Amino acid sequence: MIAIVGVGETIPLRVSPKDVRALCLEASLAAIADAGLECVDIDGIITDAGIMPASVPADWMAAQLGASLNFSGNLSYGGAGIVAAPMLAEMAIRSGRAKAVLFYFGVDWGSRPGGPYAFHDAYPAKKLFEKPYGFSAQPAYFGLWARRYMHEYGLSEDDLAELAIAQRANALRHGGGQIKKPLDRETYFTSRRIADPLRVADCCLITDGAGAYVMTSAERARDLRKQPVFVHGVGFASVPVSGDDVFTQPAPLLLTPAAAVASRQARERAGVAIGDVDFTEIYDCFSISCLMQIEDLGFCAKGEGAAFIRERGITIDGDLPVNTHGGLLSYSYRLGIEHMVEAVRQLRGESGAAQVTNARIGLVGGFSPPDYGVAVLGR
Amino acid sequence: MADEFRPYFDALARGILAFPRCGDCGRFHWYPMKLCPFCHGAGIGWEAVSGVASLFSWTIVRHDFDPAAIERYGLRAPYIVALLEFADAPGVRLISNLVEADPDALAIGMAVQALFPAHDGRVLFRPARVG
Ligand SMILES: [Zn+2]
Numbered sequence: 001m002i003a004i005v006g007v008g009e010t011i012p013l014r015v016s017p018k019d020v021r022a023l024c025l026e027a028s029l030a031a032i033a034d035a036g037l038e039c040v041d042i043d044g045i046i047t048d049a050g051i052m053p054a055s056v057p058a059d060w061m062a063a064q065l066g067a068s069l070n071f072s073g074n075l076s077y078g079g080a081g082i083v084a085a086p087m088l089a090e091m092a093i094r095s096g097r098a099k100a101v102l103f104y105f106g107v108d109w110g111s112r113p114g115g116p117y118a119f120h121d122a123y124p125a126k127k128l129f130e131k132p133y134g135f136s137a138q139p140a141y142f143g144l145w146a147r148r149y150m151h152e153y154g155l156s157e158d159d160l161a162e163l164a165i166a167q168r169a170n171a172l173r174h175g176g177g178q179i180k181k182p183l184d185r186e187t188y189f190t191s192r193r194i195a196d197p198l199r200v201a202d203c204c205l206i207t208d209g210a211g212a213y214v215m216t217s218a219e220r221a222r223d224l225r226k227q228p229v230f231v232h233g234v235g236f237a238s239v240p241v242s243g244d245d246v247f248t249q250p251a252p253l254l255l256t257p258a259a260a261v262a263s264r265q266a267r268e269r270a271g272v273a274i275g276d277v278d279f280t281e282i283y284d285c286f287s288i289s290c291l292m293q294i295e296d297l298g299f300c301a302k303g304e305g306a307a308f309i310r311e312r313g314i315t316i317d318g319d320l321p322v323n324t325h326g327g328l329l330s331y332s333y334r335l336g337i338e339h340m341v342e343a344v345r346q347l348r349g350e351s352g353a354a355q356v357t358n359a360r361i362g363l364v365g366g367f368s369p370p371d372y373g374v375a376v377l378g379r
Numbered sequence: 380m381a382d383e384f385r386p387y388f389d390a391l392a393r394g395i396l397a398f399p400r401c402g403d404c405g406r407f408h409w410y411p412m413k414l415c416p417f418c419h420g421a422g423i424g425w426e427a428v429s430g431v432a433s434l435f436s437w438t439i440v441r442h443d444f445d446p447a448a449i450e451r452y453g454l455r456a457p458y459i460v461a462l463l464e465f466a467d468a469p470g471v472r473l474i475s476n477l478v479e480a481d482p483d484a485l486a487i488g489m490a491v492q493a494l495f496p497a498h499d500g501r502v503l504f505r506p507a508r509v510g
Contacts, residue, residue, distance in 0.1 A: 117444050117445065124381060124384070125384070125410035125411070128380065128384055129387075129410060129473075129474060130474045131445065131448065132448070132451075132452060132499075132500065132501050133454070133460055133474050133475055133476050133501065134440055134444070134445060134448045134452075134454040134456075134458055134460060134476065135440075135460045135474045136444060136445050136448070137440075137442075137444035137445070139440075139442070139444075140438050140440050140444075140460055143438030143439075143440075144436045144437065144438045144460065144462055145436070146438075147436045147437060147438055147487075148435065148436035148462075148487070151436070151487045192441070192442075193439075193441050194440075194441055194442050195438045195439070195440050195441065195442070195460075196438050196439040196441070197438075198438075240416075242410075244410050245409075245410060248462055248472050248474060249409060249410070249472055251470075253436075
């Protein structure tokens with residue numbers, strides 16, 4: 001088994017004076033220091049395969065750290081890779097190829113022209129068949145899903161409001177997030193519509209920032225500075241649907257692709273039942289996608305997400321705290337590296353006012369359609 | 380443009396809405412692929428449809444995300460993006476814009492029809508006339 005022994009992040013900002021390489025470096029140095037390691041101790045680096053190679057490649061990071069590598073890997077793009085990277089790290093560490101593996105990820109989508117929307121130009125069919133109709137930004141994709149979901153399962157705007165309000169409450173209690181304004185029903189319903197039925201409060205933030213974590217063997221972890229957080233199980237799955245097709249073509253459109261499979265893989269490897277999970281950090285790019293993942297990860301049946309949120313509660317004091325830092329909706333949008341950092345802090349008992357009482361098992365979900373990654377972490 | 384995408388636009392320029400259909404297994408697929416994604420057959424033909432579709436879902440985009448779409452197509456928010464299904468091409472879902480439509484009268488399953496001629500490689504839809 002491996003453990004996460006160090007975490008670091010930059011303060012999330014809409015626009016940072018630092019560029020994305022500086023942000024990733026700052027987060028990586030913080031994670032290495034948190035572990036009580038030196039830069040030269042890092043002998044493996046993992047990052048995502050889609051976004052970092054073009055902006056903050058691993059060779060640059062290794063050169064900046066002065067780290068000689070025996071292992072290097074890239075996985076998925078954004079969310080799924082951020083969460084499932086311990087799968088690669090475990091292979092490297094267990095086989096003796098690497099001793100201390102760094103994962104880092106960062107974005108400058110707050111300051112970069114085009115922000116997150118330019119990303120989808122990489123898909124040739126989307127560019128030809130969707131962009132000419134103004135269907136080129138994530139809020140429109142998820143607005144379409146939300147409308148269909150309302151039709152099939154009877155979801156209301158009130159249900160979406162409930163989720164967004166709960167996460168904002170978590171964010172304010174945590175205090176480290178990008179947004180400090182409270183959110184109640186009135187502010188939700190007067191907030192601007194972006195892509196019906198989604199409003200501003202249903203959409204993730206836009207952020208300049210980075211995060212990082214360091215992994216090593218469970219044995220070595222016990223001798224390091226901080227209480228280790230063990231990687232009990234990782235899941236990674238994908239479905240045979242291209243990135244061009246994933247928002248429009250799958251026959252059952254309202255299933256988060258691969259989430260159920262990745263969740264089952266991770267929980268089986270961990271020997272953890274869904275009911276054993278004390279809190280979860282979910283890739284909440286939109287309120288609707290968070291609600292769908294609560295279902296698809298196995299916390300409740302399909303179509304029952306809204307009832308689950310209302311009846312069980314997803315705030316820090318709720319039955320299943322979801323996104324204890326406020327998530328991508330209310331903390332920052334760094335595609336889920338903040339979720340891994342927050343889960344580790346919760347399991348160490350470092351989350352202060354946002355601490356979940358007796359947090360032993362956390363489940364983190366990362367979404368990069370059509371890929372999905374799940375990590376089950378524990379103390 | 381990739382070879383598998385071209386026949387769609389060629390047909391559209393002739394006033395025909397057509398989708399790829401496998402000559403081996405007979406299934407439609409979308410978006411166009413190099414081989415049939417179901418049986419890997421290479422003999423993919425293009426089959427014309429009537430242009431009548433049903434509304435699978437929609438969203439009203441109220442924020443101008445894409446300056447290029449405004450400049451080239453005059454697509455200034457708000458506009459309706461529709462995801463459409465075709466009874467005569469099962470398995471295809473097409474993205475388009477719904478025009479001449481009352482946003483408050485939209486309903487999933489409602490019938491819409493293609494508007495020809497197509498301009499600049501785009502085919503728009505409007506609610507189908509009853510009767
Ligand atoms: Zn076929």
